[in-house]
Amino acid sequence: MQVESKVIKGLVGNHAVAYAVKQAKPQVLAVYPITPQTTMLEKLSEYVESGELKAKMIRVESEHSALAAVYGAALAGSRVFTATASQGLLYMTEMIYWAGGQRVPIVAAVATRAIASPWSILDDHHDFVSKRDAIWIQLMAENVQEAYDLTIQAFKISEDKRVLLPVMMGFDGFILTHTLEKVELLPDNVVDAFIPPRDFNLIDFSDPLGIGQVASPEDYIYYRYEAQRSMERSREVITEVERDYEDITGRKYGLIDCYMCDDAEYIIVSMGAWSGDARVAVQKEREKGIRAGLLKVRTFRPFPKDEVKQIVGKSRGVVVFDRSVSYGSGGVLANEVKSASYGLDVPIHSVIAGLGGKDVRPLHMEKVLDDLALNQLEDERWLL
Amino acid sequence: MMLMRGNAACPGCPIPREIDALLEVTGQKTVLVVPASCTSVIMGDTNGMPSSVPVVHSAFAAAPAIASGIKAALNSKKEDATVVVWAGDGGTGDIGLASLSGAAERNEDIMYLCYDNEAYMNTGVQRSGLTPYGAWTTTTPEGKRERKKPIPQIVAEHGVPYVATASIAYIFDYQAKVKKAKEIQGFRYIHLLSPCPPGWRFDSSLTIRIAKLAVETGIWPLYEIEKGKFRLTSLSKTLIDKSKRKPVLEYLKLQGRFSKMTSEEVKKLQNEVDEFWEEIQKID
Numbered sequence: 001m002q003v004e005s006k007v008i009k010g011l012v013g014n015h016a017v018a019y020a021v022k023q024a025k026p027q028v029l030a031v032y033p034i035t036p037q038t039t040m041l042e043k044l045s046e047y048v049e050s051g052e053l054k055a056k057m058i059r060v061e062s063e064h065s066a067l068a069a070v071y072g073a074a075l076a077g078s079r080v081f082t083a084t085a086s087q088g089l090l091y092m093t094e095m096i097y098w099a100g101g102q103r104v105p106i107v108a109a110v111a112t113r114a115i116a117s118p119w120s121i122l123d124d125h126h127d128f129v130s131k132r133d134a135i136w137i138q139l140m141a142e143n144v145q146e147a148y149d150l151t152i153q154a155f156k157i158s159e160d161k162r163v164l165l166p167v168m169m170g171f172d173g174f175i176l177t178h179t180l181e182k183v184e185l186l187p188d189n190v191v192d193a194f195i196p197p198r199d200f201n202l203i204d205f206s207d208p209l210g211i212g213q214v215a216s217p218e219d220y221i222y223y224r225y226e227a228q229r230s231m232e233r234s235r236e237v238i239t240e241v242e243r244d245y246e247d248i249t250g251r252k253y254g255l256i257d258c259y260m261c262d263d264a265e266y267i268i269v270s271m272g273a274w275s276g277d278a279r280v281a282v283q284k285e286r287e288k289g290i291r292a293g294l295l296k297v298r299t300f301r302p303f304p305k306d307e308v309k310q311i312v313g314k315s316r317g318v319v320v321f322d323r324s325v326s327y328g329s330g331g332v333l334a335n336e337v338k339s340a341s342y343g344l345d346v347p348i349h350s351v352i353a354g355l356g357g358k359d360v361r362p363l364h365m366e367k368v369l370d371d372l373a374l375n376q377l378e379d380e381r382w383l384l
Numbered sequence: 385m386m387l388m389r390g391n392a393a394c395p396g397c398p399i400p401r402e403i404d405a406l407l408e409v410t411g412q413k414t415v416l417v418v419p420a421s422c423t424s425v426i427m428g429d430t431n432g433m434p435s436s437v438p439v440v441h442s443a444f445a446a447a448p449a450i451a452s453g454i455k456a457a458l459n460s461k462k463e464d465a466t467v468v469v470w471a472g473d474g475g476t477g478d479i480g481l482a483s484l485s486g487a488a489e490r491n492e493d494i495m496y497l498c499y500d501n502e503a504y505m506n507t508g509v510q511r512s513g514l515t516p517y518g519a520w521t522t523t524t525p526e527g528k529r530e531r532k533k534p535i536p537q538i539v540a541e542h543g544v545p546y547v548a549t550a551s552i553a554y555i556f557d558y559q560a561k562v563k564k565a566k567e568i569q570g571f572r573y574i575h576l577l578s579p580c581p582p583g584w585r586f587d588s589s590l591t592i593r594i595a596k597l598a599v600e601t602g603i604w605p606l607y608e609i610e611k612g613k614f615r616l617t618s619l620s621k622t623l624i625d626k627s628k629r630k631p632v633l634e635y636l637k638l639q640g641r642f643s644k645m646t647s648e649e650v651k652k653l654q655n656e657v658d659e660f661w662e663e664i665q666k667i668d
Contacts, residue, residue: 027460028453056456058449061486065449068442068483072417072453075440078460080453094443203438203454205413205465210433212441219430 002250007185013144013176014040016183017083017109017169020151022053023191026081028073030058030066034088035121036173037111041083063088067095067108074104075211077201079155082106085173086113089127099166100135102212103227105158105200106166109151112272113173114356122357125272125323128170129300129332135227137163137234138300141171142275144181149251152186155195156241163234164200172273174357190248231302238299255304257296260286261311264293266372269320269337271297274360278321281365290373297333305340312341312348317372319349321365330380353383388434393426396581396588398552398595400426402499403470405555407437409562413465415440415454419447419480421472422506445479447471448487451494466495466566473500473514477535488542491570498535498573501580509583517653518645527644531656536575540609544571548608551577553595557606557618577604585640597635602657605664614667624665632657
């Protein structure tokens with residue numbers, strides 16, 4: 001049943017996520033400042049100091065310790081949250097894998113940002129995609145509303161007994177973190193009902209465990225097999241959670257989002273904020289008589305293989321827009337799409353753009369789609 | 385007995401007894417947080433573990449932060465338990481120093497035990513910042529040229545409520561310190577000198593004798609700093625007078641790791657120890 005008492009506020013992305021976190025009522029937070037995440041940390045600190053959020057905020061000395069602290073708290077039964085970006089996510093990496101390996105429910109927001117060197121505080125997706133093998137569910141938001149919605153969903157997905165995996169919610173640095181948008185907020189009691197109290201604790205004094213201890217070769221691979229199975233199961237759980245969320249909010253989500261895909265001959269694939277620009281580009285192409293469509297990847301891990309293959313298979317040509325590169329290989333998302341489309345006879349092109357905050361507009365995407373339709377697009381094009 | 389015998393420690397290794405002595409005081413409601421170290425191996429594998437309390441294994445540099453999180457979660461459940469970081473010298477004073485310093489500065493309500501065997505023993509005796517001057521390791525084949533990093537003093541400078549040194553040879557002193565630390569709120573730090581037969585190159589029957597000599601020669605003074613107040617404890621109380629201290633050579637000569645030290649170098653070390661005690665005399 002849809003919520004009737006809607007609250008609509010103008011919020012920047014960082015504050016919308018902080019608000020969602022407050023409503024999810026974590027008991028322990030540990031955050032270390034990094035641009036462009038800092039205003040979220042500041043807002044959370046205000047919530048904690050004012051008593052609006054009854055949580056312990058551990059003001060750690062590094063991102064490595066931020067994730068370590070929430071990992072420890074999560075083991076001992078707390079709902080936990082942290083947030084970072086760029087260098088911070090890299091500095092956390094050892095603990096990202098550590099937490100993924102133990103399949104501990106944690107929610108982390110990543111305000112995506114380019115990686116040094118050279119320094120850049122502006123947006124791209126290298127930080128986010130670099131964690132694709134760390135046994136984390138990875139969701140990516142398109143706008144501030146979606147960042148708010150996915151944060152709430154992330155807690156529910158992460159703690160679901162069929163899943164028990166940490167969840168990373170990516171949203172583009174500055175483009176979303178610092179942009180004021182209209183956001184529809186759920187009442188607290190609705191969030192309370194949506195995310196039941198956490199039921200997960202590994203620190204039991206009457207039944208002591210060795211957590212993360214040396215695994216024999218026979219056991220180690222079994223841990224990893226179970227992790228993969230859990231990732232596969234999570235597809236169903238994510239879909240279910242998003243369906244329940246749609247019932248409350250009327251906002252439809254899924255592993256992917258398709259815009260004008262039904263009869264599309266040419267598909268642009270994207271992830272994150274510039275999917276909004278891609279929608280505009282698709283509209284413009286349609287006005288020109290080119291049947292374009294947008295396939296937006298919302299769930300980077302688990303990767304929506306079947307959904308992507310189905311859409312790609314109905315098209316005549318695909319171009320994947322990437323804000324990240326696996327150097328010596330290709331666009332990271334493009335590689336995923338190609339892998340998912342194995343066996344199809346559809347050309348899949350890669351466009352690398354927007355690295356380090358380089359501006360990309362609908363106009364640029366239109367040009368690429370024009371070239372795709374004219375069969376003039378290279379296998380890999382960089383928008384320099 | 386809190387730690388089962390038949391664990392994976394080397395012959396003559398003091399670590400199992402050190403953990404047992406700790407847990408005898410802190411009791412069943414203790415969580416051990418163990419970063420990469422010999423204890424990662426001693427605590428067994430997925431076939432079973434010897435500990436009767438929960439053990440949370442940790443990445444090398446993360447233990448104090450993990451312990452901070454565990455304590456925060458237990459507090460939010462109003463569950464009273466002692467959260468103990470049990471770490472080696474490398475995990476404490478080298479790779480883990482930032483995390484240790486962060487937890488000490490925040491005055492986290494955790495206990496930190498550093499068992500200091502003065503090198504990376506689990507990986508096969510490589511030099512650490514806490515390896516003493518003159519000691520052979522596989523990465524200092526001619527002996528270490530630098531002095532030992534003074535971690536207890538560094539921790540004390542954070543203004544934490546309790547810092548102490550201890551030794552397995554003076555187990556009542558060690559346990560009295562753990563008992564005191566258990567009753568104190570905030571960050572508590574105990575640094576245990578932990579002789580290692582294969583790494584220090586001595587016969588596995590000599591562990592306690594060598595631990596004892598470290599104290600008797602004044603190389604390892606036993607003390608505590610409670611709310612900033614320094615106090616010598618146990619045998620060390622009687623060692624202010626230089627004549628009561630055995631020559632450091634007696635400690636060095638039983639250990640193969642010091643066999644390449646020249647008499648000049650031994651003299652230099654003796655002088656450093658004497659100077660250290662003169663400083664102690666001024667505070668005590």
